[in-house]
Amino acid sequence: MKIAIGSDHGGYELKEKIKSFLILENHDVTDFGTNSLASVDYPDYGKKVGEAVVNGTYDFGIVLCGTGIGISIAANKVKGVRAALVYDDNTAYLAKAHNNANVIALGGRTTSEETAISIVNTFMNTTFEPRHQPRLDKIKNIEGKE
């Protein structure tokens, strides 16, 4: 799969671990930063990954900050992004099956490497259930009213 990934400093270390795992599994990963533990602002990275997913050819995006909360809020401000803050296999499954999320958000300070890898695997191996499409259409309508 073609995956865009980005984080602030709070998500940096977990981003690196997820990236290494995905590359080992032969996925095509583009890293939008950050590239160190130096303090940066999560909205910048939520925007970069969100725009890449909406405008590019990525299958989905992964964003991380300390909790995943701030960067999911930021990514969701990009029109067309459906970013889901996921914290276990069940929420990862539902984010795809029900919400067809195109970005998942994780917390570098709240989620272990083992759980994060499991979440990413679950999300990648789940398919959207089209019966939920009318609800996604309603979300799209909200965006149209901005």
Ligand code: RB5
């Ligand atoms: C940065 O310290 C922290 O606020 C950020 O990583 C994130 O957790 C915000 O939601």
